[in-house]
Amino acid sequence: MKKYLPLIILAILSILPLIGLSSYAMHILILVIMWAAIGMAWNLLGGYCGQVSFGHAAYFGVGAYTSGILYYKLGISPWWGMPLSIVVVSLFSLVLGFIVLRLRGPFFALATLAMGEVMRVTTENIGWLTGGTLGILIQKRTWVSKFGYYYIILLVAAGTFFLIKKLIESKLGYYFVAIREDQDAAESLGINTTLYKTIALCLSGALTGIAGAFYTNYMGYIDPHVVFALHDISIVTIMIVMVGGVATYWGPLVGAIIMVFLAELIRTIPGLGAAHQTLFGILLIVIIIFLPNGIVGDFAKIKKIFKQEAPRNELN
Amino acid sequence: MIPLEGFLQTLIAGILLGGLYALIGIGMTLIMGVMKIINLAHGELMMVGMYIAFWMFELFKIDPYLSIFVAVPALFFLGIALQKFLINPVLKVDSILPENQVILTVGIGMVLANLATIFFKSDYRSTPVDYGTSAWYLSDYWIDTPLDLSLSVPWTVSFLFAVFITISLWFFLSKTDMGKSIRATAQDLDAALIMGVNVKLMRVVTFGIGAGLVGAAGCLFIPIYYLYPSLGGQFTLIAFVITILGGLGSTIGAIIGGLILGIFESMTATYIGMGWAPVGRFVIFIAALIFLPGGVASLLKRQRFGK
């Protein structure tokens, strides 16, 4: 059963739009799946390889702008940005990795954060290429209906899921986790930590970049403040994985469902919208203190709490 | 303006800015040295300090510089509360990611910035002090000077306050028992424990001091900067860049790092363009990472020991 769980969930998600959902519901679903894909990509680098990135907006943004610039400067369909972003973001990640992977732990985290900001400021300042702070508007959208977008992002997310699952169960996965657990020990076991960290970073970056390219096509408008946002992209990505479960296959999906619905809930309750960052911040603090490995990661802990409340059930 | 004059003026502006940056950097480096964590709410704490100074001015017409005596204790206790009730519990929690504490400070920063937006709106605010735009000109004192340089009054006063606070901190750290205990905790945790240093207390106090320092920096910045709720993030980054530039946990490094950053930003703004100043900040940051991984502190050490 457990073996087929990914396929079952994929099947459910594939037929979900066929039951006739409203455009708004489809939009929420698309956001959930997109964020789940970004969360999975982050999880590969952060959760499994232990390199906590505070700057995934950099990859997201570069992916988004790959699509945007194709359209803006070359007049090519921004859909080509999705395959192209793999190449562009991988190369970008390689350069970035050369700089930030010299640092360990929290210093790596902050260096990536700084890189995200560098990208935002740079994009704002090279208007001839990026349209500057005005951003890029895709004049003609491909579809009015959301079906097409939904299946494309579902394909991306499913691909990301299976790729990561395959990787984690292979030699690469063992090496990533070994690096996370103890970099010196890993190095002394013959693991080229620099190389494998770079691989994790490039894979994670490229997968995030595809989601970024999708975002450009889906939303039809990007600007530096949106796609390179520290809080609304980089930190939200971390939150999705932290809430859902660090270093778990399903954590990012669970986290994305919770975060997207929460964001929508906060947005729709009058007077609460302005406080959404406070509520997110408090949620983050609570999760870190009480469920440091997320809902999926600390599932045993959660079950225990409920069992304690109803001890008689245990006997049955 | 002849080129040399412009250059010197830019340099002066850079040094004044650098002195203030150093104060922010020292607070962060102190917390990092003792706690081994990066406080990503550092800039947000400064923002709180600035709002304290702003409201003191707005409501009671108290000069921002005098507000230091309110903001520092307020931030000191806020820092202590954050450390005691939020950060300390997380230090004990077992989790896959050791960066949990850093992410926690991000959460704290988000809450602080957002609460400021809710309560104070995202308006730009400032304290229009009457000396706000006055300056001292070299030509006032030396009529025939070939270069007319000027010193902005609030910038200079803020700079001098920053220097004074830094010296006081140095005195505290090197001459008092508690200061020595804090340094011992930063240098060698095990040794400090053996020596009977109350490490737990030192951590709490250090976070308080770090917060207090950046609160003071807030009071020094408000006469010369606009204040808005989301300004914290930018200053957190500045503090971090200084910390990397200076060498992790090194106070002298933070001072030099602050000065380098201040001068560099000032130069970038003058010679490349205002919008690029933040990029200049990161260029120097990346350069430090690549060419000087141990920061300025590693250079100082090499000098001392020779080879």
Next chain:
Amino acid sequence: MSLIEVINVSKHFGGLAAIKNVSFNINPGEILGLIGPNGAGKTTLFNVVNGFFPPTKGEIMFKGKRISHLQPHEICKLGIARTFQVVKPLQRMSVLDNVVASAFLRAKNKTEAIRIAQETLKFTGLYNDKEVISKGLPLGKRKKLEIARALATQPEVILLDESFAGLNHSELNESIEIIKKIKERGITIMIIEHHMKVIMAISDRIVVINYGEKIAEGTSQEIRNNPLVIEAYLGDAKSA
């Protein structure tokens, strides 16, 4: 020919010399003991041989090739594995996965890595604990896990840094047996140990260092009677 040659190696930290001009050889198939008072520079020497610290001066040769200035993972790949004095288990991985991770160095695929890991665990007596998350292991077994992980990289030389420290009597005997068995497999061993009786008993030759300098080298009989060694240890005892 010597398997490893340490030639005039010095290591400075800042202005302080942790190791001064140390030279010795390790012969194929032998157990070389490295002893010295606390802070003599033994672990630093391991870190230099293993590549964590490049030597400030001097060279390390392995099978006639210069390996100083190589990265630790490259040195491991060449066939020199090590354990850590302060054990570094991959905490959230099971005992088996710890060893699988290191077996991947030579294994062609995952099946082979698991097979190598299982054999190594049987060899070191950890097989019954293979599913245990290594964070929960008692110290004695963690020390064994260090050895198992090093062995799974299928080394020619293994550097053991205080693999006996903190073990109880029966664990100590088990570990000595393991080391003898490693030697029987033809693996060369260099070992740092404080437990004098053990090191005298198992070592073929012993190198003594004090204050970063080599003060003696020879069989355990020779070392026992060396006045410099006696002085180093008595001096150490007096100050302790």
